[in-house]
Amino acid sequence: MLSESLVKEFKSIVGDENVFNSEADRQSYSYDSAVLEPVVPALVVRPTNSEQLGKVVALCNENNNPITVRGAGTNLSGGTIPDKRDGIVILTNGMNKILEINEEDLYAVVEPGVVTAKFAAEVAKRGLFYPPDPGSQAVSTIGGNVAENAGGLRGLKYGVTKDYVMGLDFFDVNGELVKTGSRTVKCVTGYNLAGLMAASEGTLGVFNEIILKLTPPPAASKAMMAVFDDVNKASAAVAGIIAAHVVPCTLEFMDQACMRYVEDYTKAGLPVESAAILLIEVDGHPAQVEDEAATVVKVLEKSGATKIVVAKDAAEKLKLWEARRNALPSLARARPTTVLEDATVPRSQIPAMVAAINNIAKKYDIQIGTFGHAGDGNLHPTILCDKRDAKEYHRVEEAVDEIFDTALSLKGTLSGEHGIGMAKSKWMEKETSRATIEYSLNMKKAIDPKNILNPGKIIAGR
Amino acid sequence: MADLNKLAKMLEELDDLMVACMKCGMCQAVCPVFAETMRESDVTRGKIALLENLAHEMIKDAEGVQERLNRCLLCGSCAANCPSGVRIMDIFLQGRTIVNTYMGLSPVKKAILRGMVGNPKLFNALLDFGSKFQGLFTSQANELLGSSCSKFLSPVIGDRHFSPLAKQSLHSKYGTIDTPAGKSGIRVLFYPGCVADKMYTKAGEACLKVFRHHGVGVWMPSAQACCGIPALSAGDRVAYDKMVKFNVNIFGDGNYDYIVAPCGSCISTIHELWPQFSAEYPKEVQDKIAKISKKAMDINQFVVDVLGVKPTEAPKGGTKVTFHDSCHLKKSLKVASQPRDLIRMNPNYELVEMSEADRCCGCGGTFNLYHYDLSKKIGERKRENIVASGAKVLSTGCPACMMQITDMLSQNNDSVAVKHSIEIYAETL
Ligand SMILES: Cc1cc2nc3c(=O)[nH]c(=O)nc-3n(C[C@H](O)[C@H](O)[C@H](O)COP(=O)(O)OP(=O)(O)OC[C@H]3O[C@@H](n4cnc5c(N)ncnc54)[C@H](O)[C@@H]3O)c2cc1C
Ligand code: SF4
Numbered sequence: 068m069l070s071e072s073l074v075k076e077f078k079s080i081v082g083d084e085n086v087f088n089s090e091a092d093r094q095s096y097s098y099d100s101a102v103l104e105p106v107v108p109a110l111v112v113r114p115t116n117s118e119q120l121g122k123v124v125a126l127c128n129e130n131n132n133p134i135t136v137r138g139a140g141t142n143l144s145g146g147t148i149p150d151k152r153d154g155i156v157i158l159t160n161g162m163n164k165i166l167e168i169n170e171e172d173l174y175a176v177v178e179p180g181v182v183t184a185k186f187a188a189e190v191a192k193r194g195l196f197y198p199p200d201p202g203s204q205a206v207s208t209i210g211g212n213v214a215e216n217a218g219g220l221r222g223l224k225y226g227v228t229k230d231y232v233m234g235l236d237f238f239d240v241n242g243e244l245v246k247t248g249s250r251t252v253k254c255v256t257g258y259n260l261a262g263l264m265a266a267s268e269g270t271l272g273v274f275n276e277i278i279l280k281l282t283p284p285p286a287a288s289k290a291m292m293a294v295f296d297d298v299n300k301a302s303a304a305v306a307g308i309i310a311a312h313v314v315p316c317t318l319e320f321m322d323q324a325c326m327r328y329v330e331d332y333t334k335a336g337l338p339v340e341s342a343a344i345l346l347i348e349v350d351g352h353p354a355q356v357e358d359e360a361a362t363v364v365k366v367l368e369k370s371g372a373t374k375i376v377v378a379k380d381a382a383e384k385l386k387l388w389e390a391r392r393n394a395l396p397s398l399a400r401a402r403p404t405t406v407l408e409d410a411t412v413p414r415s416q417i418p419a420m421v422a423a424i425n426n427i428a429k430k431y432d433i434q435i436g437t438f439g440h441a442g443d444g445n446l447h448p449t450i451l452c453d454k455r456d457a458k459e460y461h462r463v464e465e466a467v468d469e470i471f472d473t474a475l476s477l478k479g480t481l482s483g484e485h486g487i488g489m490a491k492s493k494w495m496e497k498e499t500s501r502a503t504i505e506y507s508l509n510m511k512k513a514i515d516p517k518n519i520l521n522p523g524k525i526i527a528g529r
Numbered sequence: 530m531a532d533l534n535k536l537a538k539m540l541e542e543l544d545d546l547m548v549a550c551m552k553c554g555m556c557q558a559v560c561p562v563f564a565e566t567m568r569e570s571d572v573t574r575g576k577i578a579l580l581e582n583l584a585h586e587m588i589k590d591a592e593g594v595q596e597r598l599n600r601c602l603l604c605g606s607c608a609a610n611c612p613s614g615v616r617i618m619d620i621f622l623q624g625r626t627i628v629n630t631y632m633g634l635s636p637v638k639k640a641i642l643r644g645m646v647g648n649p650k651l652f653n654a655l656l657d658f659g660s661k662f663q664g665l666f667t668s669q670a671n672e673l674l675g676s677s678c679s680k681f682l683s684p685v686i687g688d689r690h691f692s693p694l695a696k697q698s699l700h701s702k703y704g705t706i707d708t709p710a711g712k713s714g715i716r717v718l719f720y721p722g723c724v725a726d727k728m729y730t731k732a733g734e735a736c737l738k739v740f741r742h743h744g745v746g747v748w749m750p751s752a753q754a755c756c757g758i759p760a761l762s763a764g765d766r767v768a769y770d771k772m773v774k775f776n777v778n779i780f781g782d783g784n785y786d787y788i789v790a791p792c793g794s795c796i797s798t799i800h801e802l803w804p805q806f807s808a809e810y811p812k813e814v815q816d817k818i819a820k821i822s823k824k825a826m827d828i829n830q831f832v833v834d835v836l837g838v839k840p841t842e843a844p845k846g847g848t849k850v851t852f853h854d855s856c857h858l859k860k861s862l863k864v865a866s867q868p869r870d871l872i873r874m875n876p877n878y879e880l881v882e883m884s885e886a887d888r889c890c891g892c893g894g895t896f897n898l899y900h901y902d903l904s905k906k907i908g909e910r911k912r913e914n915i916v917a918s919g920a921k922v923l924s925t926g927c928p929a930c931m932m933q934i935t936d937m938l939s940q941n942n943d944s945v946a947v948k949h950s951i952e953i954y955a956e957t958l
């Protein structure tokens with residue numbers, strides 16, 4: 068528990084109404100979207116401007132209270148679970164202003180708590196485009212997106228959040244403002260600290276203002292669905308499309324198990340007898356779109372697609388995407404607990420990964436449906452269980468271990484987009500090396516000697 | 530011991546429902562209360578987390594949970610958008626009853642419950658044992674307590690702009706109505722609901738006019754109780770059960786095809802909640818409810834879907850009217866096109882859509898009483914959308930929303946009239 072006087076100090080910085088001290092309030096900041104044990108913070112503080120944010124950080128540091136910054140708390144890896152040692156949650160949703168949208172120079176400056184979809188909509192109103200679109204964008208924040216380096220459906224062609232961070236200001240652990248990057252397209256002034264901050268999960272600094280790159284929107288797009296009786300053929304099609312020099316904006320995969328769950332829920336008429344489907348969208352100049360769509364169809368035919376459905380208009384396109392959009396809801400409704408994983412492999416290894424996941428499901432007698440961003444090799448095996456059934460949940464944990472081991476053995480990675488957080492830090496050394504961990508620990512020690520900034524996340528052993 | 534047993538069972542059921550929440554946080558996007566306060570404990574995910582705690586260890590701070598649970602409009606927006614299909618409304622209603630009951634328990638019972646909920650096996654064994662010694666622990670026959678509907682009807686006024694009570698309520702004006710089916714061959718039980726009966730009698734009279742015009746026989750028993758939703762949402766099962774049983778007794782074996790009301794809240798309560806919360810009623814009451822609930826239908830839906838009234842073309846150039854989707858009507862009953870169709874039937878009006886037409890107006894029944902400031906903020910946004918639409922008339926399908934929106938508009942001196950959609954249709958007859 069924090070002393071009365073310390074609580075008062077926080078109140079004097081952000082105002083009484085922005086300090087949450089009641090049991091009920093604190094309890095509701097003890098979890099995020101990961102299936103992990105909750106930890107109740109000692110206090111929740113909500114600054115509403117930069118000055119307050121800096122002071123709050125400094126005060127936490129002075130009093131040795133670990134800081135966990137929280138955007139919307141939608142991360143899937145425990146990144147916003149506070150520290151057990153009187154951890155303090157700093158909420159950013161009081162800092163949610165879009166400070167500038169520069170149409171001429173194609174950038175925007177935002178506070179960290181701006182909701183991603185709201186930002187994208189504001190930008191779109193001005194005829195511009197902010198491509199990163201995590202599935203949680205209706206609630207997730209830009210600060211959280213940068214800290215997790217969030218991806219989305221358009222990652223293949225447009226990249227992920229870090230590709231849009233031109234620069235940012237962040238508070239170091241002492242509450243000093245550090246500036247990095249710039250409003251220019253090119254900038255090689257000093258270390259690429261902005262790059263370091265992407266995916267840092269709140270362990271290296273607290274973001275203040277973020278400069279984001281914008282682009283002109285594509286003029287046209289075309290979507291299609293391809294059905295395969297063999298996962299290998301679907302995977303070959305993915306490689307074939309890239310080899311034909313077409314980079315779709317979206318290239319999504321759904322396996323048979325996943326399709327069955329979606330069909331159970333939506334009755335959308337999915338080809339549940341087939342092994343997998345790909346959902347593909349190309350965008351750009353209208354002429355280019357026609358051309359690329361034709362090339363994609365050719366590749367799909369050659370790869371042995373048993374059926375190809377090309378959307379004729381916006382309504383048909385919407386219908387095609389409906390299946391993908393319903394993947395998570397359908398899986399989530401099947402059983403009480405949904406463990407959404409994020410194993411990522413080189414594109415060519417998708418069939419091996421999917422086969423391994425199916426074997427793992429059988430071996431541990433658990434239900435798994437797999438969908439994901441095939442173009443990125445980023446799969447979301449989703450395990451359906453009931454966490455209250457201790458025996459079943461133990462099997463789930465073992466299965467998750469094996470899924471990650473398999474991904475690593477296929478030269479993949481632990482996380483394509485959901486971050487390491489607490490959930491996956493124990494595997495960090497397996498993917499990287501002891502030296503990598505040491506290097507990271509040293510860096511963290513130099514930046515944050517008392518381990519105040521979101522301790523326990525990413526790097527194991529601290 | 531009987532009600533301890535019941536409470537424990539309710540907690541168990543609640544746990545089964547809550548485990549479906551994957552804490553994805555997507556409910557933040559649609560919750561009107563969260564939009565104002567931006568506090569996690571004001572959104573579904575936070576409330577479920579608190580209730581989970583309550584269920585697992587009988588939280589030290591039941592009042593805290595109660596306070597949070599009450600900061601909810603029961604608008605159902607979160608349920609309509611939840612990817613996991615969590616039965617959020619059931620959880621909240623059940624949760625409120627549990628918390629209320631718990632808080633009304635004697636310290637001894639609280640201690641027993643608190644000690645045992647975390648250990649179901651021991652708990653069940655003790656309950657079996659305890660039931661043999663009931664008299665030792667039970668002081669009253671029933672300790673489920675709380676507020677009642679009358680509280681809802683005698684609100685704290687504050688700076689609200691209240692629509693006046695009608696000079697004569699529908700019931701006092703008409704007493705019992707009992708007419709046979711006419712050319713439609715249909716006979717309905719007309720249930721005006723409290724607000725249309727006592728305040729917006731015009732909406733009630735419009736229904737009667739519509740029934741007359743279409744040759745629909747009407748049975749309006751002079752004695753009808755409130756549908757029970759204010760009591761249930763206050764966590765007051767005793768008052769709720771009384772109202773439901775009173776109504777069921779009267780509606781019982783009636784000779785009618787539908788129960789029609791000009792209020793989405795009443796209809797969704799009769800249609801959905803009556804059967805859902807009937808497990809402990811005597812079998813005959815349950816059977817009656819099963820039959821009655823199926824017959825419940827909103828007036829807009831009745832006129833369009835049953836009587837087949839539909840416009841061929843949308844009129845242009847009349848007085849601009851915009852439609853507000855009441856939460857119970859759209860999110861619970863999925864009725865949204867029908868009231869719009871009825872408005873389009875009237876050539877004197879032109880329907881214009883406001884933005885966020887289906888965003889809650891902030892009334893939320895008792896929520897409006899206890900959290901007027903929040904309710905007002907949410908209502909302000911509704912009012913801004915109405916004014917921005919340029920409409921001169923605001924129409925909706927729910928008298929409770931009419932009350933709230935009238936308050937908001939009149940506080941700002943807006944010259945926008947408020948009408949039930951059935952009134953607009955009835956004007957053409
Ligand atoms: C339904 C659903 C779908 C999802 N879909 C995707 C998807 O398609 N792609 C994807 O990549 N992810 C996805 N996610 C995961 C999650 O939404 C992302 O990780 C998102 O970026 C988190 O944003 P947030 O605002 O919720 O951040 P939070 O969860 O609040 O925080 C995430 C991390 O960022 C840190 N942080 C937040 N703000 C700051 C700041 N100002 N300074 C420093 N550190 C900060 C936190 O401490 C934490 O470590 C999904 C999650 C859900 C529930
Ligand atoms: S949207 Fe549904 S599953 Fe997600 S947090 Fe809210 S209640 Fe839970």
Ligand code: SF4
Nearest residue numbers: 560601602604605607
């Ligand atoms: S019912 Fe409405 S007010 Fe209550 S939590 Fe859900 S969205 Fe929010």
